[in-house]
Amino acid sequence: MNYHWNWGIFWDISPDGAHSYLQTLLLGTTWTLATAFFAWCLALLFGSIIGVIRTTPNAWLVRLGNAYVELFRNIPLLVQMFLWYFVLPEVVPQAIGTWLKQQPNASFYTAVVALGFYTSARVAEQVRAGILSLAQGQRLAALALGLTLPQAYGFVLLPMAYRIMLPPLTSELLNIIKNSSVALTIGLMELTARARSMQEFSFQVFEAFTAATVIYIVINIAVTFAMRALERRTAVSGFIGASPAAAH
Amino acid sequence: MFANFDFDVIARSLRYLFFDGMTFTLILTALATAGGIVFGTMLALMRLSGFPLLAVPATGYVNLMRSVPLVLMIFWFYFLVPYIGQWLTGAERPIQVGYFTSSLVAFTLFEAAYFCEIMRAGIQSISRGQLAAAQALGMSYPQTMGYIVLPQAFRNMLPVLLTQTIILFQDTSLVYVLSITDFLGAASKVAQRDGRLVEMYLFAAVVYFVISFAASQGVRALSHRTAIIR
Amino acid sequence: MFAKFMLPAAAAASLFSAQAFAQDLTGTLKKIKDTGTITLGHRESSVPFSYYDDKQQVIGYAMDLCSRIIDSVKRDLKLAKLEVKLNPVTSATRIPLMANGTVDLECGSTTNNLDRQKQVAFTITHFVTANRFVSKLSSKFKTVDDLKGKTIVSTSGTTNIKQITEINSQKNLGLNILTAKDHAEAFLMVETDRAAAFVMDDILLFSLVATSKSPKDYVISADALSVEPYGIMLRRDDPAFKKVVDAAMVAIYKSGAINAIYDKWFLKAIPPKGVNLNLPMSAAFKKVVVNPTDSGDPAAY
CATH class of the missing domain: 3.40.190.10 (Periplasmic binding protein-like II)
Structure with missing residues (x-):
């Protein structure tokens, strides 16, 4: 292979004059993690709300929830990023649009929102499935005990559902970290973008991509281990004996 | 609110959007799905074979592909495929690979990891008794797999495979990062040339939505029909 | 040489x-x-x-x-x-x-x-050609120093983005540098006020301005960076x-x-x-x- 390998490139100073290439990649990693973290919070919040309302007895709420999920699931993430970044500021009143566009780190906020909503639809599916996997008797028992519907969800159904859902949620968490790379199309300098820019400045294509790949794998393994530990601690053995208070 | 928008730009570029862009997207989706399922099934059989020599590399491959973002893999393959070709054919310089082939290879190899996990679950859903029965009838391993296990696994997993295909269809929009004219690429070229971002991106969103939504409804109907009553 | x-x-x-x-x-x-x-x-x-x-x-x-x-x-x-x-x-x-x-x-x-x-x-x-930047006439930017603290854009993989990154650290301008995939996308960032300026070869800037919706709204900097x-x-x-x-x-x-x-x-x-x-x-x-x-x-x- 007639390619000039140079693994020492990581210690060379990048054109910004202050950081080595390795440091720029690590800087990108923090952006990747920050984007994924905030988007994940958003996704959990909205995903839970939508997931819950899809299991309520109200047909209109269920329809609304279904529409939400279909909307965010059937448009490619990249297109959703563009809608938030390029289209939204143009269709709101001009003053708001200008304000939106002049935010420092606008691509970061946009990426968090786009990724958060996109993932929330997938989380909503998991939450719904988690709740539906519980025996119908639990809901009925809670209601029979005189709990209101919100109380039944808050004290009985959700604490159980979340613990059952942890494994699929783990894979959504891993997805959101990977999907944050799509934000390079709206100018976010996250890990993949940093690797690309390192490639452009140093011409060491494969070293740059290898480093990014290794960092992604490390993140993946770390998150997987952390979540496994959490799963073990919160495991619901046969659904019986779980104390709802433990979820707090 | 849409007073100063020009939706005529969509009508003017329809031919380009669909004839050039969507055709590319659909062909890429179809071929990558076919390739991904074939390669993914092979990976699944390797993982389930019980031979470490086969299972370990297959597992490693699947985990690698599933840890890395598709965008990064698209870049990787776009630059790497010609060198792989050189290595495979023993040519003296990197072989020339067009952007279509490169993206097809990237998507096939990437999605194969996901198809592998689906097929693995499908194969594992077949009861061991069937394997024993096939063996008792004197069937070889390839026969058992080919005639008994894979057809059922495939049928059981058809809705999931098709859902993954819809995801793949949406994922192909990422070739945007290489300036390739897929459906989104075509839309963005028109958008940038005519300064009609809002119109083109909204239109692209609507088209992706309609296709994906219709397809997922189709999959839902199909999964009711193909469900095996046990 | x-x-x-x-x-x-x-x-x-x-x-x-x-x-x-x-x-x-x-x-x-x-x-x-x-x-x-x-x-x-x-x-x-x-x-x-x-x-x-x-x-x-x-x-x-x-x-x-x-x-x-x-x-x-x-x-x-x-x-x-x-x-x-x-x-x-x-x-x-x-x-x-x-x-x-x-x-x-x-x-x-x-x-x-x-x-x-x-x-x-x-x-x-x-x-x-020469490396310059385009900005909206209304923002009145003349030199690179006027861009201090602003968000600017350039096309990824160009000599221009490399150079502005270097200038940014030399002059301590505190620029927020966005990267765009191609020139049209980068120019769009200026057109839609996402970025205050687009740093690029002047000939490309000139053509982008000339073919834009309202060419008179833009100005290309006088001093060349390279x-x-x-x-x-x-x-x-x-x-x-x-x-x-x-x-x-x-x-x-x-x-x-x-x-x-x-x-x-x-x-x-x-x-x-x-x-x-x-x-x-x-x-x-x-x-x-x-x-x-x-x-x-x-x-x-």
Whole structure:
């Protein structure tokens, strides 16, 4: 292979004059993690709300929830990023649009929102499935005990559902970290973008991509281990004996 | 609110959007799905074979592909495929690979990891008794797999495979990062040339939505029909 | 360092090449001969060098030059038919795609510099431009220092973004530098007020402004940050192919054909909007036409 390998490139100073290439990649990693973290919070919040309302007895709420999920699931993430970044500021009143566009780190906020909503639809599916996997008797028992519907969800159904859902949620968490790379199309300098820019400045294509790949794998393994530990601690053995208070 | 928008730009570029862009997207989706399922099934059989020599590399491959973002893999393959070709054919310089082939290879190899996990679950859903029965009838391993296990696994997993295909269809929009004219690429070229971002991106969103939504409804109907009553 | 490629050498090269190729072809020439195809890398919005017109065909000044180069290659290799394939490239992908054999010639607006010559080769310079920035007239930016603390954009993979990154750290400007995939996307960031300025080669900025919705709203900075000679890119370490391409370029310059090609793209109305850039040849480029050079050293211009 007639390619000039140079693994020492990581210690060379990048054109910004202050950081080595390795440091720029690590800087990108923090952006990747920050984007994924905030988007994940958003996704959990909205995903839970939508997931819950899809299991309520109200047909209109269920329809609304279904529409939400279909909307965010059937448009490619990249297109959703563009809608938030390029289209939204143009269709709101001009003053708001200008304000939106002049935010420092606008691509970061946009990426968090786009990724958060996109993932929330997938989380909503998991939450719904988690709740539906519980025996119908639990809901009925809670209601029979005189709990209101919100109380039944808050004290009985959700604490159980979340613990059952942890494994699929783990894979959504891993997805959101990977999907944050799509934000390079709206100018976010996250890990993949940093690797690309390192490639452009140093011409060491494969070293740059290898480093990014290794960092992604490390993140993946770390998150997987952390979540496994959490799963073990919160495991619901046969659904019986779980104390709802433990979820707090 | 849409007073100063020009939706005529969509009508003017329809031919380009669909004839050039969507055709590319659909062909890429179809071929990558076919390739991904074939390669993914092979990976699944390797993982389930019980031979470490086969299972370990297959597992490693699947985990690698599933840890890395598709965008990064698209870049990787776009630059790497010609060198792989050189290595495979023993040519003296990197072989020339067009952007279509490169993206097809990237998507096939990437999605194969996901198809592998689906097929693995499908194969594992077949009861061991069937394997024993096939063996008792004197069937070889390839026969058992080919005639008994894979057809059922495939049928059981058809809705999931098709859902993954819809995801793949949406994922192909990422070739945007290489300036390739897929459906989104075509839309963005028109958008940038005519300064009609809002119109083109909204239109692209609507088209992706309609296709994906219709397809997922189709999959839902199909999964009711193909469900095996046990 | 001065023009290292002068006319006598070029003439000798073209004579030499015509005879030598019949026997042992190597590198790109062998590939072209064997496959009967040549692949051009083109850009999507490098107006007027290489871009899509309203029928989504790739056109431009560099494309015209490349088509003449291809004619010479075809003649030299005595091919009856030479199929031309097009492969889109971006600023970020062009160099790896050249190195890995995906494209044979990159016809666009690529700066020839010594740094890049370690990876790829360039034929005779076909334009000389400078690194400047465009901003909205209303924001009244004159020099780079006025951009202090602002969000600016440039195209990923260009010499321009590298340079503004360096200037940013030298002058401690605190710029927030966005990267865009291609020039149209970057210009759009300024048009939609996402970025205060777009740092790029002035010729590309000039064309983007001229073809924009309201050209009078933009202004291009007066002070140039650097000199950028453009060259058509080829693979490195392929002297035989470079000789043919260089000879073709020299022939275009010496025969005067360059004038008609130049006028077509810079002094006449160009597609898709029929805008006339109205840019006569610069003194620096006139010098190149008289004394063709492939130097990657800005001091040579």
